[in-house]
Amino acid sequence: MDAGLKLRGIVAGYGQGDILRGLDLDVPAGQITCLIGPNGSGKSTVLRVISGLLAPRAGQVRLAGRNVTGWSPWAMLDGGVAHVPQERSLFPAMSVWDNVLMGAYINADRDAVARRATDIAQRFPLVARRRRDLAGSLSGGEQKTVEIARSMMLDPPVLCFDEPSIGLEPRARRTIFGILAELRRDGRTVLLVEQNARSGLAVADNGAVLDAGIVRLAAPASQLLDSPDVGRLYLGAS
Numbered sequence: 001m002d003a004g005l006k007l008r009g010i011v012a013g014y015g016q017g018d019i020l021r022g023l024d025l026d027v028p029a030g031q032i033t034c035l036i037g038p039n040g041s042g043k044s045t046v047l048r049v050i051s052g053l054l055a056p057r058a059g060q061v062r063l064a065g066r067n068v069t070g071w072s073p074w075a076m077l078d079g080g081v082a083h084v085p086q087e088r089s090l091f092p093a094m095s096v097w098d099n100v101l102m103g104a105y106i107n108a109d110r111d112a113v114a115r116r117a118t119d120i121a122q123r124f125p126l127v128a129r130r131r132r133d134l135a136g137s138l139s140g141g142e143q144k145t146v147e148i149a150r151s152m153m154l155d156p157p158v159l160c161f162d163e164p165s166i167g168l169e170p171r172a173r174r175t176i177f178g179i180l181a182e183l184r185r186d187g188r189t190v191l192l193v194e195q196n197a198r199s200g201l202a203v204a205d206n207g208a209v210l211d212a213g214i215v216r217l218a219a220p221a222s223q224l225l226d227s228p229d230v231g232r233l234y235l236g237a238s
């Protein structure tokens with residue numbers, strides 16, 4: 001399946017104001033695309049539009065060539081798009097295992113869900129090891145890993161990650177980036193929003209720079225990393 005995303009002319013915001021002002025973005029199938037941009041430029045808003053949490057006022061979202069604009073979060077999840085939000089999203093008073101099971105809450109077949117969770121636990125040893133612990137007792141990096149494990153429960157071809165490495169120390173960050181690379185090796189499509197633009201672009205195939213609600217620049221990630229202008233304007237001093 002060509003699980004690519006295409007956004008065209010997206011206008012979206014909260015209340016009266018527009019945050020995205022005619023945004024175009026391509027997220028090619030089977031690759032990692034990294035979206036960078038300053039705080040408040042609308043990166044999380046782009047992910048909310050894709051996952052159906054925020055309906056755009058204008059423009060189109062296309063998934064695998066199909067117009068999915070305005071679909072509900074449930075329909076997008078069912079259609080194969082997972083979203084790991086920026087803020088912590090585990091239920092802290094529930095066990096790690098129950099949190100992972102929640103990733104498949106739209107699937108009523110409990111046996112199939114339990115089997116899938118067992119597969120996931122093989123891939124994420126942390127989930128197996130800490131399955132009985134309360135999610136709230138895990139470190140920030142461990143919680144993020146469990147969130148990613150949970151997002152895999154429906155075997156989504158497309159995953160959107162909102163600053164998965166924020167606040168993590170280098171080793172935990174490397175673990176998260178390693179997981180992203182593995183998802184790409186599976187052939188999945190990944191849209192990554194990353195505050196640390198250099199690390200994000202380093203793991204990505206494509207890069208896009210969001211500025212004031214539009215994509216100003218889209219190019220192969222290596223090209224953005226090598227461009228002195230992009231470095232000066234968007235990546236900070238190296």
Ligand SMILES: Nc1ncnc2c1ncn2[C@@H]1O[C@H](COP(=O)(O)OP(=O)(O)OP(=O)(O)O)[C@@H](O)[C@H]1O
Nearest residue numbers: 014015019037038039040041042043044045046086
């Ligand atoms: N629920 C909301 N209600 C009203 N305004 C919001 C809401 N969420 C975000 N905004 C505003 O929309 C703008 C873009 O926010 P968004 O979270 O998409 O930015 P961002 O690029 O993800 O920033 P950051 O790098 O800080 O995560 C900001 O000015 C923010 O204040």
Ligand SMILES: [Mg+2]
Nearest residue numbers: 043044045086
């Ligand atoms: Mg954000």
